[in-house]
Amino acid sequence: MEKINLKLFGEDDLMGQLARGNQSPQQFLYTFYVDYILLELKAHALVEWSWMLLRKFGKGGSIEEEKATREAYQRRTPGTLPRIKDLMSQADRSVWRCDPRQHEAGVTYEEVTRLLHGYVENEVDLNSDGTCRRDCGYYTSSRSQGCFDNKFCSEQPKCAGGVYDCRYVESDMQICQADKNSNRRYEFIQYESGLVHGQKGSCDTWLNRAKSWNRWIFQECSYCVCLCDDQTPQSDRFFNLRPVIADVDNNRVVTGLRFAKSNRIFHLQIQEGELLPLGVINEATLQWKPVDAYTISDEDVKINVDFHMLTYEKRSINLGKVEANNNSVVTGLRFQVVGTHLQLEAQFSRVDFENGKLIEPETTSFWLSGGDDEPRVKLSLNDVQVPTRSSVPSIPYPSDNQYIDFTNTGFNQDAAQTTVPYIDIQEVVSEPMVPLSGIGVYYKGRDGYGGFLAPKIITYDFTPYVEVPTWELLNSKKPE
Template identity: 45%
Template sequence: MWVKVCACVVLILGLSHGFLDDAVEVIKLGKEIGEDVLASWEIFGKGYNVTGGVELPFGGRRRERAVLARLAQITRAIQRVESELVNTRSLSLLLASAGRGTRLELRLLEASDLLARVGAAEAQMREYVRYQEQLERSTLESFALWAVSPDRGALPGLVERIHALVAPPTHAFLDKGILALAVDSLQQEQADLCELQLSPHQVVYDMYNTIALAEIKAYAMMQFSWMLLRVYARGNYSQEANLTRKRYAERTARTAALARSALTMARRDVYRCNPDNHVAGETYAEVTRLLQGYIENEVDLNGDGTCKENCPYYTVAASHSCYDPHGYCNVQKRCTGRIVNCQYIDSDMWVCPASRSNNRRYEFIEYENGRVLGKPGHCRLGTTKVDSWWRWLFWHCSYCMCLCDEPGPTSDRYFSLWSSTSDVKNNKVVTGVRLVKHGQVFHLQVSEGHLGPRGNVTPGGWVPVQRFAITDKGVREGEDYHTLTYERRAIDLDELEAPVGRVLTGVRFRMIGAHLHFEIRATMFNYTTGRLAPLHSEWISNDNTDVGDTPRKKLELIRPDIPIRGNVPLQIDSAHDQFVEFTHSDLDADAAQSTVPFLDIQPVQPARGAGLLTGAGVYHRGALHSGGFLGLKVISYDMTRHIRADPPPAGYDDDDEESNVLPSDVQ
């Protein structure tokens, strides 16, 4: 059902993927239009008398041309802003939204229709202005009469109906407007927003701007229609124009208040969901051979070559030898690292080995007692019979199922501790993040864009990753990279945001104790001018630990299978101030051959790299009995404080609050 709702939201926006920063231009446009409309009444020889009642002389064709010339200037200003905001619209989205008949869907469909009518009327008005010399007076007069008619289907009725969808009448106090309804639906985890790479905050903000732009169009058409009717000696219309202005101010103020309320409740995080198809190296990557299931006989787990203990005795051990020259130790690749957490399952088994090029050791293991580890099926390399044995009638040399912790060239388990930042000296901010793997090392990578006035971001590209191998000269563990091990395999899950007046300019991992820890860099900026203050940057983190006064909580993975199996929807199940440990996949489901969680390496880049960001984080997306994915998220800029709807023709305040508190290098 949500696919349909979200599709309709996007259609109404007409701004999806839009440059949210440019939406501030809509507010500025409203101020300018109000001032221009007021100034245009001077065509009649006197200022617009808001009290009405003043008779002004009819100026004939000359005044008609002057009114239309002023209207042409205003329509060009509207077109300029609209061209910066509007993206491709698709009729298929509207068709996809029909069907279920939910309250939100029906209202979005109605709003879409009404907004389209206002847009069509404004387009027709532009054509009339363009061909004014060839038009009959009656054509312009008919349009002007329709634009101010009290009929429900005329322009004033259209904007009032749009407003009723946003702000239901007072008698419907239990009802919600479409902005509030949209927030309620958008707060759920929805695949559509993952694909569109928009936060609920961005979607609702774009909805508001679309409605605000329609109001501006309608207001301009109505006011200039009153002027044309004055030119055509149909009446004075001073009081009517004044009432139009007052009603426009009431509607826009109410809409702005409701938008601020909705935006306050709307989430601002942007992340990725499961793709239609999982592709290794494109949508996900794996930490490999960390705590991997491994079969070893007890006789080889101790330096004495004895079998006098049992499998659980070997909590931490190593492979010391291959005692039996005909045993399975000569068939499989030996674990050269530590062997931990051994257990006894059964004496005899059939082992289906994985190919040498595979990160797995085994496809599945079938024990004589009927228990099967992994997914049984056709064994391409053929199964191998593995039997435990008795030694001197006293000792049973059992095959144990253990975990192999084996760093080295066959294990991808290294995380770069180098920072990834935007070029703040050239006024660039982070516009996206992703995880990438080069060789055996996982890196954080950012995209950057140039920051302009009022939050306008020009998309750039991905900042090249500083690659290295752990064997490179001068590269040191603990300083340049972190190695996951049995004791040091936790990663913190946090959602970090910059303080007000700062934007995201970098990310990095660092170590806090045994935990891989995520941090962001925030840089002070001036919203009005768009200037960054490189000297006023700071790294921000949540340094809480699992042994603090309010301990960081562990996210438990219960019998986790590999996350690319099955069609179970995986949703964010972690919260800020948690951590999760990399571990082996479930013994029964996967023979403990994989390391989970997997890493989501899909890029997170809102608004195609043109969105202003104030934070980022690491989260886990999973479900019961799934290892899930670790992913990155970003937090979009909070536009709530920039929504204003002062009545025309008041002057426009250029959002310069930051200028009063910022240091001189960002003025």
């Protein structure tokens, strides 16, 4: 044990430990520090006890041998601990969840449903005059205004919201409509040329034809492929805006996060536990705080107060972390609407680390949000595939000072029938549990796929509490 090879803790190993063991790289190093100190102390105590026992039976070694043993101990620990502390000061403190081995709806992920998806409509039904004087590209923002002559429009559910970003593809198409209980409108669209939007297969539901037609000689009423903002009871598009606070009266702090969907509303749920001295959490007190079980139709529930509704114009969420200094820990969170963006905020409470007590949390707690000082850059998802169809695991994208829009999958890839990103609902906790100095929301995925929106936690910074022991006792007179 004369030398410790700290190359063992390279970036790849730390990231692997992060994914396997639910620890931040710094937390892993801190655990190693504690284990190392205990191991060295136990080993040295055993050696000292052995020398004392040998002396008792008249078989003790020389003074030089005992001195050499103590000097070796003194060389190892002061040389190793500063290196561990230096690594800890540079190590990442975030914890996030890797993709599961198998994606499962309602277990590992949830979806925002029917926010934007592909919708076929004839231009005659996109204006109140019932005319065909424009082309599809004119209708960047419209509504379904009628159903002329009961053509294809009578064979599909009408778009209940806005119709956006229309385009012309071909004049003749066959449309396989999805089952009525599906979150999709169409399974696939096949055009006369053979072009297919979506994954073509046998159509087990309704196969309809939509063909553009002429009015008079020179005026064609074209079928357009658009996006529908379908504001129906089948659309799950709501985010909780109510604050979620740990039981600070009983000295509890936030120790973990997960997204949960209840009554069509997405909540960022917290795990809480009692804080003990030196950053320890009383695991007997750990619990996931129940989400508020309200619905958007409750009499006393108000939009933009209790919940936020995603729409075509308001579907952005800010990415990044919210973090405070090392004298504070996370005790709550909430989403707020800033302009048209959802923004995560965290409540922090001051803490006495050595005693493990929150300091007057009812009066001194404060709220912070991250990244407000710099303009945010959009992380674009264009022409992407359903995320669960990726054959390789997701990787985190840079998130600080960025935002992402909930949008549709690509027309070619999926007939624009799915809202992405998906919401990762796996628990994000550390092992062992520790207090948090920050939380965040980030995006993970692969190029060409819709990816996942997920929470992350930032473990408390234990670097200031890594100390090199003093050696007065070792330099004192040896026991008789």
